[in-house]
Amino acid sequence: MALIQRHPLLTSACLSIGVLASSSLMAWDGVVDKQSFTLDNFTTQGGEAIPDITVGWEAYGELNDARDNVILITHFFSGTSHAAGRYEADGEPTGYWDAIIGPGKPLDTDEYYIISSDTLVNLNAHDPNVTTTGPASINPDTGEPWGMDFPVVTIRDFVEVQRELLESQGIESLHAVMGASMGALQAIEWASAYPERVERLISVIGGGVADPWLLATLSAWAAPIRLDSNWNEGDYYDGEPPTKGLKEALKLVTLNANHWQWANDTFNRDWADEGRDPAKDINAHYAIEQTLDDIAAARAQTSDANHFLYLVRANQTFMAGHGDSLEAGLSAIDAPALMLYSENDLVFAPEGVRHTAELIKADGTDVTLETLEGNRGHLDGVVSIDQASDTLREFLK
Amino acid sequence: MALIQRHPLLTSACLSIGVLASSSLMAWDGVVDKQSFTLDNFTTQGGEAIPDITVGWEAYGELNDARDNVILITHFFSGTSHAAGRYEADGEPTGYWDAIIGPGKPLDTDEYYIISSDTLVNLNAHDPNVTTTGPASINPDTGEPWGMDFPVVTIRDFVEVQRELLESQGIESLHAVMGASMGALQAIEWASAYPERVERLISVIGGGVADPWLLATLSAWAAPIRLDSNWNEGDYYDGEPPTKGLKEALKLVTLNANHWQWANDTFNRDWADEGRDPAKDINAHYAIEQTLDDIAAARAQTSDANHFLYLVRANQTFMAGHGDSLEAGLSAIDAPALMLYSENDLVFAPEGVRHTAELIKADGTDVTLETLEGNRGHLDGVVSIDQASDTLREFLK
Numbered sequence: 189m190a191l192i193q194r195h196p197l198l199t200s201a202c203l204s205i206g207v208l209a210s211s212s213l214m215a216w217d218g219v220v221d222k223q224s225f226t227l228d229n230f231t232t233q234g235g236e237a238i239p240d241i242t243v244g245w246e247a248y249g250e251l252n253d254a255r256d257n258v259i260l261i262t263h264f265f266s267g268t269s270h271a272a273g274r275y276e277a278d279g280e281p282t283g284y285w286d287a288i289i290g291p292g293k294p295l296d297t298d299e300y301y302i303i304s305s306d307t308l309v310n311l312n313a314h315d316p317n318v319t320t321t322g323p324a325s326i327n328p329d330t331g332e333p334w335g336m337d338f339p340v341v342t343i344r345d346f347v348e349v350q351r352e353l354l355e356s357q358g359i360e361s362l363h364a365v366m367g368a369s370m371g372a373l374q375a376i377e378w379a380s381a382y383p384e385r386v387e388r389l390i391s392v393i394g395g396g397v398a399d400p401w402l403l404a405t406l407s408a409w410a411a412p413i414r415l416d417s418n419w420n421e422g423d424y425y426d427g428e429p430p431t432k433g434l435k436e437a438l439k440l441v442t443l444n445a446n447h448w449q450w451a452n453d454t455f456n457r458d459w460a461d462e463g464r465d466p467a468k469d470i471n472a473h474y475a476i477e478q479t480l481d482d483i484a485a486a487r488a489q490t491s492d493a494n495h496f497l498y499l500v501r502a503n504q505t506f507m508a509g510h511g512d513s514l515e516a517g518l519s520a521i522d523a524p525a526l527m528l529y530s531e532n533d534l535v536f537a538p539e540g541v542r543h544t545a546e547l548i549k550a551d552g553t554d555v556t557l558e559t560l561e562g563n564r565g566h567l568d569g570v571v572s573i574d575q576a577s578d579t580l581r582e583f584l585k
Numbered sequence: 586m587a588l589i590q591r592h593p594l595l596t597s598a599c600l601s602i603g604v605l606a607s608s609s610l611m612a613w614d615g616v617v618d619k620q621s622f623t624l625d626n627f628t629t630q631g632g633e634a635i636p637d638i639t640v641g642w643e644a645y646g647e648l649n650d651a652r653d654n655v656i657l658i659t660h661f662f663s664g665t666s667h668a669a670g671r672y673e674a675d676g677e678p679t680g681y682w683d684a685i686i687g688p689g690k691p692l693d694t695d696e697y698y699i700i701s702s703d704t705l706v707n708l709n710a711h712d713p714n715v716t717t718t719g720p721a722s723i724n725p726d727t728g729e730p731w732g733m734d735f736p737v738v739t740i741r742d743f744v745e746v747q748r749e750l751l752e753s754q755g756i757e758s759l760h761a762v763m764g765a766s767m768g769a770l771q772a773i774e775w776a777s778a779y780p781e782r783v784e785r786l787i788s789v790i791g792g793g794v795a796d797p798w799l800l801a802t803l804s805a806w807a808a809p810i811r812l813d814s815n816w817n818e819g820d821y822y823d824g825e826p827p828t829k830g831l832k833e834a835l836k837l838v839t840l841n842a843n844h845w846q847w848a849n850d851t852f853n854r855d856w857a858d859e860g861r862d863p864a865k866d867i868n869a870h871y872a873i874e875q876t877l878d879d880i881a882a883a884r885a886q887t888s889d890a891n892h893f894l895y896l897v898r899a900n901q902t903f904m905a906g907h908g909d910s911l912e913a914g915l916s917a918i919d920a921p922a923l924m925l926y927s928e929n930d931l932v933f934a935p936e937g938v939r940h941t942a943e944l945i946k947a948d949g950t951d952v953t954l955e956t957l958e959g960n961r962g963h964l965d966g967v968v969s970i971d972q973a974s975d976t977l978r979e980f981l982k
Contacts, residue, residue, distance in 0.1 A: 234865050340867050400852035400873045401845035407874040408840055411833040415812045436808040443805055448798035448934040455797035457904070467902040468631050470737050470894065474901065476797045477804040497867065504871065505864040507854070534931065537845040 216297035218281055218290065220246045220273040224319045225305065225353045233348075233510065236339030239328045243349055244319030245305035248272050248289060249297035255359050259295055259584075260350060261285070261304040262367030262374035264570065265499055266311050266441060266487070268318050269304040272297075275317060287574040294580035300363060305353055307346045307374075309338070309499055313492035323422060323494035335494060336422035343373045343506045347381060350374070364584060366390035368569040369445075369535065370499070373398075373506045376521070376544070380508045383522040388583065392528045393560075393569030395536050396508040396518050396544035405444060405535060406500045412436035413493045422494045431485075434493040438484040447532045447565030451476065508544075518547040524554040526583045528576050532565040556583065613694035615678055615687065617643045617670040621716045622702065622750045630745075630907065633736030636725045640746055641716030642702035645669050645686060646694035652756050656692055656981075657747060658682070658701040659764030659771035661967065662896055663708050663838060663884070665715050666701040669694075672714060684971040691977035697760060702750055704743045704771075706735070706896055710889035720819060720891035732891060733819035740770045740903045744778060747771070761981055763787035765966040766842075766932065767896070770795075770903045773918070773941075777905045780919040785980065789925045790957075790966030792933050793905040793915050793941035802841060802932060803897045809833035810890045819891045828882075831890040835881040844929045844962030848873065905941075915944035921951040923980045925973050929962040953980065 226242045246269050251258065261271045263284075272283035272290060281290075289295040295302055310320035323338040354362075365386055367375040372394020379389040398406070413419055416433025424430060459466060460478035473481075509517025525548050529541040542557065549555045558579055562568035623639045643666050648655065658668045660681075669680035669687060678687075686692040692699055707717035720735040751759075762783055764772040769791020776786040795803070810816055813830025821827060856863060857875035870878075906914025922945050926938040939954065946952045955976055959965035 336867055338867075340864055342864060398854070399845070399849050400854065400871075401848035403852075403854065403871045404840055404848055404873050404877055407870070407877070408833075408837055411836070412809055412812055415809055415830055415833060417814045433812055436805075436812060439808070440805055443801055448796075448931070449936070451798035451801055452796050452934060452936070455800075457795070457797065457800065466898065467737055467739060470733055470735075470898055473804070474797075474800045476801050480801055480804070501863065501867055534845075537849060539846070539849070 215291045216249050216273075218273045219277050220248070220270070220275055220283075222246050222269075222275065222317055222319075225356060227349065227352050230349070232339050233342050233344045234340055238321065238339065241308065241321045241349060242319055243306045243308065243310075243321065243353070244317070245269055245303060245353060246273070247301060247303040249299070249301045251301040251357065251359070255357075256361055256363065257300050258354070258359050258362050259300045259302045260354070260362050260365045260378070261289075261302060262346070262350070262365065262371035262378075263304065263307065264367070264369035264371045265503065266438070267371065268310060268312050268315065269306045270317060271304045272302070284570055285573060288577060288580060294577045294584065295366075300584075303354070305350055308341045308349060309495045309502065311491050311495050311499055313490075313495050315490040318490075320495070322492070322498055324425065324492045333425040335425065338494070338498065340501055340505070341498060342502055342510070343370070343377050344381065344510055346374050346502070347377045350378075351382070361385045362387060364388035364390055366392070367394070368392040368573075369394050369566065370503055373503065376508050376518075377506075379521040379523045379525070380517050381520075383520055386523045389521065389523045389525040390528070390580070390583065391525060391544075392573070393530060393533055393536055393541075393566055395540040396547060397514050397540070398504050398506045399537060399540050401537055402535065403504050406504050409437050409440045409444075410497050410500045412440070413496060416493075419493060422497075424493070430493045431488050434491055434496060435481070435484040435488040437493075437496055438487050438491065439480050442480055442483060444534055445566045447534060447563060449532065449563035450565065450567075453563050455479070515547055515550070518544060519551050521548050521553055524556075524583075526556045526558070526579065528558050528560050528569060528573075528579075530560045530562070530565055530568045532568075535566040612688045613646050613670075615670045616674050617645070617667070617672055617680075619643050619666075619672065619714055619716075622753065624746065624749050627746070629736050630739050630741045631737055635718065635736065638705065638718045638746060639716055640703045640705065640707075640718065640750070641714070642666055642700060642750060643670070644698060644700040646696070646698045648698040648754065648756070652754075653758060653760065654697050655751070655756050655759050656697045656699045657751070657759050657762045657775070658686075658699060659743070659747070659762065659768035659775075660701065660704065661764070661766035661768045662900065663835070664768070665707060665709050665712065666703045667714060668701045669699070681967055682970060685974060685977060691974045691981065692763075697981075700751070702747055705738050705746060706892045706899065708888050708892050708896055710887075710892050712887040715887075717892070719889070719895055721822065721889045730822040732822065735891070735895065737898055737902070738895060739899055739907070740767070740774050741778065741907055743771050743899070744774050747775075748779070758782045759784060761785035761787055763789070764791070765789040765970075766791050766963065767900055770900065773905050773915075774903075776918040776920045776922070777914050778917075780917055783920045786918065786920045786922040787925070787977070787980065788922060788941075789970070790927060790930055790933055790938075790963055792937040793944060794911050794937070795901050795903045796934060796937050798934055799932065800901050803901050806834050806837050806841075807894050807897045809837070810893060813890075816890060819894070821890070827890045828885050831888055831893060832878070832881040832885040834890075834893055835884050835888065836877050839877055839880060841931055842963045844931060844960060846929065846960035847962065847964075850960050852876070912944055912947070915941060916948050918945050918950055921953075921980075923953045923955070923976065925955050925957055925966060925970075925976075927957045927959070927962055927965045929965075932963040
């Protein structure tokens with residue numbers, strides 16, 4: 189209301205938006221319309237040309253006339269643009285951050301235009317709700333899938349595609365950019381590369397650089413895919429895909445992204461099959477093994493193995509600003525930052541998150557560092573985000 | 586000296602032992618004589634017969650006439666009986682616990698007879714200094730390697746072979762049993778199964794049961810071997826072994842047994858090959874990846890993939906006492922227990938170690954719980970054991 193009082197010219201417009209936003213007609217109904225954005229002649233940061241790129245995106249809430257109520261959500265490694273809402277009018281919400289995005293929620297769709305896009309080389313390339321460009325896409329120059337000829341892409345490339353998507357909607361500045369894990373890397377890169385466009389940075393369970401531990405962890409995730417003989421150096425699109433290797437890779441992701449507290453709270457020592465005692469049958473399993481296998485097998489159905497390898501590499505190459513020093517990359521950030529993290533994170537070491545906060549703060553930028561509690565370790569940044577609701581609401585004001 | 590004064594009859598014997606032990610002739614010179622022990626007609630706890638078993642063993646110090654100065658050392662997953670000393674007179678000591686075993690050290694070879702044996706299905710089956718029986722051994726009934734027809738063996742089976750080895754030397758009781766990780770499981774099982782024979786239990790970085798987190802972690806370790814097409818359901822002894830899968834399995838062990846502090850203290854973001862930028866070449870690597878690959882590749886040369894799978898299973902099946910309840914298995918322990926562990930252990934959850942201590946203590950058994958510091962996580966139980974020297978010396982008195 190302060191804005192309306194100071195600028196009489198805007199009164200009627202703001203008022204009408206205000207009235208509409210508070211009516212049930214205008215409030216976001218939670219149904220998501222998946223859309224796609226195409227870009228011709230994209231050049232990667234590494235200097236490689238990709239003739240065309242298409243990524244999916246979705247948005248919640250309404251873009252205001254000033255186009256300054258935008259919150260960009262950037263997704264995690266195994267995630268998609270589906271941060272909130274439902275695809276079917278009569279379905280349940282399936283967005284990963286439904287807890288905090290919606291009418292009256294901390295990321296309030298009555299107030300903000302919240303937009304999220306699938307990254308390049310999105311893992312879920314074969315999910316009908318995902319649109320992405322990567323090794324599984326057709327290279328227009330050959331008419332065949334790119335496979336391992338697809339250029340290496342980086343977090344900065346993801347940011348550049350998002351920038352183009354936003355500009356196509358006339359959006360030049362972000363009220364906030366927020367992401368978890370790999371999404372945090374994108375959010376940090378946004379704030380570092382475009383400090384004049386980012387008003388608030390919200391980094392969840394991520395840091396300013398892929399540290400050696402993360403380099404090695406990601407390397408271990410990739411290994412099962414390369415071990416699967418069906419992988420065939422990435423050339424499998426006209427044959428059997430390396431589903432077994434991909435499944436084991438996804439199992440490692442699930443395990444590393446969780447914490448021993450979760451495993452021990454959730455499971456017991458039951459056998460997978462009541463009639464097959466693991467102490468008597470070397471090929472028998474425990475229930476926890478079978479559950480993790482089943483989860484991974486289901487996810488492998490809509491995932492692509494080469495995309496997994498390219499995502500591993502995109503994360504490995506990350507250092508904010510991609511310059512000579514992490515200090516320079518992080519000191520470029522001017523936006524006040526909210527950093528949420530878990531002390532039990534086994535993927536992004538809490539020490540690294542705190543170090544990132546210190547480097548952003550070094551030149552006087554405001555940083556709020558807050559821990560997330562729970563038994564999921566890294567994943568508490570996704571599944572337990574509601575505990576940060578008040579902090580988020582306050583930070584976004 | 587108090588003993589000599591109280592028992593005049595023992596004066597001369599004690600004195601002569603004392604004199605000899607302090608002379609350079611009698612003190613253990615650190616050179617290890619690897620020996621082997623064969624047992625016919627072994628029956629596993631699961632009821633399966635193994636016609637013959639041979640395991641390697643070594644000892645440091647002298648067995649006294651009363652045969653009551655024995656400390657049994659039980660080894661970890663990737664370990665061997667080589668806890669201390671050197672195989673060549675002019676070589677350097679290469680035992681994993683040289684820091685605490687030797688003349689005048691906490692496990693004092695001037696005082697104790699310290700013995701250690703290779704387990705069944707020892708990982709390092711192709712190491713010339715290791716003798717073990719497992720899938721890579723010849724099944725005398727077929728004249729072929731056992732492969733996956735080898736029966737599942739358990740921690741209790743390891744203990745039973747050790748018991749037979751000790752009895753073959755006339756040893757009926759242990760001054761102490763001590764082991765790290767899988768060695769701790771054996772030590773705990775000894776104290777639970779044979780409370781009348783174990784005077785002191787020293788459990789390092791291990792607990793009373795393989796909890797769900799450990800079940801899943803071990804499962805993830807095994808996966809790369811089964812993915813390698815050379816594995817061939819375990820039938821590879823007349824062809825190419827699954828070295829790539831075994832290497833990736835060993836890499837996961839190295840990573841999980843360490844901690845992010847170690848990775849980030851030890852490595853940086855250097856590329857493996859100065860001329861190959863990982864941001865431009867999807868098949869290029871970082872230095873930490875290459876180092877872990879190289880370590881794993883070297884270890885794979887002397888390891889056996891099927892043995893790895895059988896060790897995974899031996900660890901997975903572990904619950905002290907192997908009865909209906911962990912409470913019963915641990916309450917059977919009468920020996921005072923020293924439990925050393927790391928709060929940063931990513932293999933044996935510290936919560937599980939503390940729970941084990943509580944259950945042993947429940948009926949009044951004395952338990953000392955002490956943390957190990959360092960940046961190696963689980964591995965601090967092996968590489969940083971010297972910090973517990975005073976505690977060990979006191980506990981062994």
